[in-house]
Amino acid sequence: xxxxxxxxxxxxxxxxxxxxxxxxxxxxxxxxxxxxxxxxxxxxxxxxxxxxxxxxxxxxxxxxxxxxxxxxxxxxxxxxxxxxxxxxxxxxxxxxxxxxxxxxxxxxxxxxxxxxxxxxxxxxxxxxxxxxxxxxxxxxxxxxxxxxxxxxxxxxxxxxxxxxxxxxxxxxxxxxxxxxxxxxxxxxxxxxxxxxxxxxxxxxxxxxxxxxxxxxxxxxxxxxxxxxxxxxxxxxxxxxxxxxxxxxxxxxxxxxxxxxxxxxxxxxxxxxxxxxxxxxxxxxxxxxxxxxxxxxxxxxxxxxxxxxxxxxxxxxxxxxxxxxxxxxxxxxxxxxxxxxxxxxxxxxxxxxxxxxxxxxxxxxxxxxxxxxxxxxxxxxxxxxxxxxx
Ligand code: HEC
Ligand code: HEC
Ligand code: HEC
Ligand code: HEC
Ligand code: HEC
Numbered sequence: 001x002x003x004x005x006x007x008x009x010x011x012x013x014x015x016x017x018x019x020x021x022x023x024x025x026x027x028x029x030x031x032x033x034x035x036x037x038x039x040x041x042x043x044x045x046x047x048x049x050x051x052x053x054x055x056x057x058x059x060x061x062x063x064x065x066x067x068x069x070x071x072x073x074x075x076x077x078x079x080x081x082x083x084x085x086x087x088x089x090x091x092x093x094x095x096x097x098x099x100x101x102x103x104x105x106x107x108x109x110x111x112x113x114x115x116x117x118x119x120x121x122x123x124x125x126x127x128x129x130x131x132x133x134x135x136x137x138x139x140x141x142x143x144x145x146x147x148x149x150x151x152x153x154x155x156x157x158x159x160x161x162x163x164x165x166x167x168x169x170x171x172x173x174x175x176x177x178x179x180x181x182x183x184x185x186x187x188x189x190x191x192x193x194x195x196x197x198x199x200x201x202x203x204x205x206x207x208x209x210x211x212x213x214x215x216x217x218x219x220x221x222x223x224x225x226x227x228x229x230x231x232x233x234x235x236x237x238x239x240x241x242x243x244x245x246x247x248x249x250x251x252x253x254x255x256x257x258x259x260x261x262x263x264x265x266x267x268x269x270x271x272x273x274x275x276x277x278x279x280x281x282x283x284x285x286x287x288x289x290x291x292x293x294x295x296x297x298x299x300x301x302x303x304x305x306x307x308x309x310x311x312x313x314x315x316x317x318x319x320x321x322x323x324x325x326x327x328x329x330x331x332x333x334x335x336x337x338x339x340x341x342x343x344x345x346x347x348x349x350x351x352x353x354x355x356x357x358x359x360x361x362x363x364x365x366x367x368x369x370x371x372x373x374x375x376x377x378x379x380x381x382x383x384x385x386x387x388x389x
Contacts, residue, residue: 030125032168098326314371
């Protein structure tokens with residue numbers, strides 16, 4: 001009886017708290033200061049897209065340069081490369097090629113979108129809660145593609161995320177106390193706080209484990225982990241990705257590798273790798289694959305045993321693509337997805353002579369598509385761990 005009463009009281013406190021703090025949720029707001037007045041001029045409206053972005057660059061040089069090196073600017077370019085690859089004679093999977101050609105315009109919605117706050121997210125500016133409630137019920141939200149080919153080459157650009165057609169939208173999130181309380185992080189709240197990422201990365205949102213994210217960074221903001229920060233903690237607008245240039249090495253990658261622990265079992269002819277995920281707070285996106293190539297070495301670097309661990313979504317995504325692909329499966333090998341429930345995944349490794357095991361080596365390879373051959377992967381990082389026998 002008392003516990004029921006306590007429940008009701010904590011519910012009341014919870015809801016009054018929510019109603020007090022909700023007016024302060026401010027992740028997207030209009031900013032219409034004089035330095036941005038030029039966006040209303042005809043001169044600006046008549047520029048082609050690339051020139052508009054160059055205009056932003058005149059005052060926001062740092063953001064611009066970092067965007068150019070990151071994933072979003074090249075999103076359309078990568079999509080074109082993909083299409084031309086699957087249509088070349090280097091690639092032989094007719095049903096996949098047909099699907100890419102058929103749904104290309106659909107793909108372009110995420111890879112060269114219309115300005116999100118002018119179109120897809122427009123209603124979120126004034127009626128955020130109602131909008132988000134509806135948005136998260138849609139199975140596959142899709143921004144519309146920019147229609148003219150010449151307008152597409154800037155990929156996902158400043159205007160895609162920051163312009164509603166009249167004003168510049170600021171996306172700075174004011175941190176609240178409730179941001180660091182896992183129980184308060186419903187899908188609705190996480191979407192609200194990262195709304196501009198949702199339309200294209202909704203698969204990731206739907207699986208996020210707030211506890212892991214909060215433990216690592218204090219809140220569930222995508223940019224906490226994915227955006228580079230300068231030495232005083234400000235975002236630089238560089239988003240780490242699988243094609244990082246050498247001068248933009250992502251130290252967070254190593255943390256993923258640090259979660260793989262190796263030990264030799266008492267038989268000495270077997271070892272065990274335990275993946276205890278404390279780093280990735282969400283499942284992987286449908287397309288990409290991370291390969292952990294694990295090797296057990298002796299002190300002269302002779303190979304005693306090895307294991308390939310694949311992290312991908314093949315188990316689920318093949319099912320989703322089965323009908324669109326004319327009842328066919330994508331290629332590639334089934335892998336594991338990141339464990340988010342605190343239960344580690346275990347892998348056996350056969351060893352030729354476990355007594356000599358001294359070094360556990362991990363090579364991390366990134367692939368854009370699990371259904372493409374491993375030879376198209378890029379080696380992102382190599383790490384060595386001592387083995388205590
Ligand atoms: C004439 C200079 C100038 C141009 C051109 C310019 N901005 Fe700004 N912008 C500023 C200044 C000044 C600020 C405020 C200081 C800051 O955050 O850097 C600002 C702030 C911003 C902010 C953050 C708003 C906030 O309140 O946190 C965004 C987003 C932004 N600009 C986007 C753009 C985009 C997109 C373009 C191109 C369409 C653009 N700006 C072009 C001068 C400019
Ligand atoms: C809902 C939005 C969305 C749609 C629709 C979409 N993509 Fe993507 N695409 C993404 C995201 C997000 C990524 C980044 C995933 C990652 O690497 O983690 C991506 C990555 C890619 C990449 C990898 C680029 C690289 O860096 O190598 C290719 C190629 C690609 N998509 C092709 C396609 C094709 C072909 C279609 C249509 C059949 C398509 N995409 C439809 C969101 C989308
Ligand atoms: C994928 C969406 C996206 C794109 C593309 C994008 N921004 Fe941003 N921008 C954001 C987010 C999110 C923030 C909030 C900053 C944070 O969370 O650290 C932001 C913040 C800003 C700010 C405020 C100061 C800062 O750096 O935090 C400025 C200025 C800005 N952006 C300018 C630009 C310009 C100029 C471009 C194009 C070169 C651009 N943005 C492209 C999402 C985007
Ligand atoms: C309009 C769709 C769109 C929006 C909005 C968007 N993304 Fe992306 N994102 C993509 C696509 C498409 C790619 C793949 C681009 C490529 O590889 O060329 C991508 C790539 C990425 C990657 C790199 C993945 C890799 O391959 O390593 C990260 C990280 C990322 N996005 C985070 C974010 C965050 C955080 C936000 C919100 C601030 C955001 N994105 C907003 C579509 C989008
Ligand atoms: C606590 C840190 C953290 C937070 C918060 C986080 N991620 Fe990630 N994310 C990771 C790590 C770690 C990886 C895997 C390492 C890598 O490849 O960079 C990853 C991988 C990715 C990738 C590339 C691989 C894939 O699965 O496609 C994308 C895209 C991505 N995250 C998007 C997001 C979005 C969108 C959000 C916000 C809803 C988010 N992440 C929140 C840590 C985080």
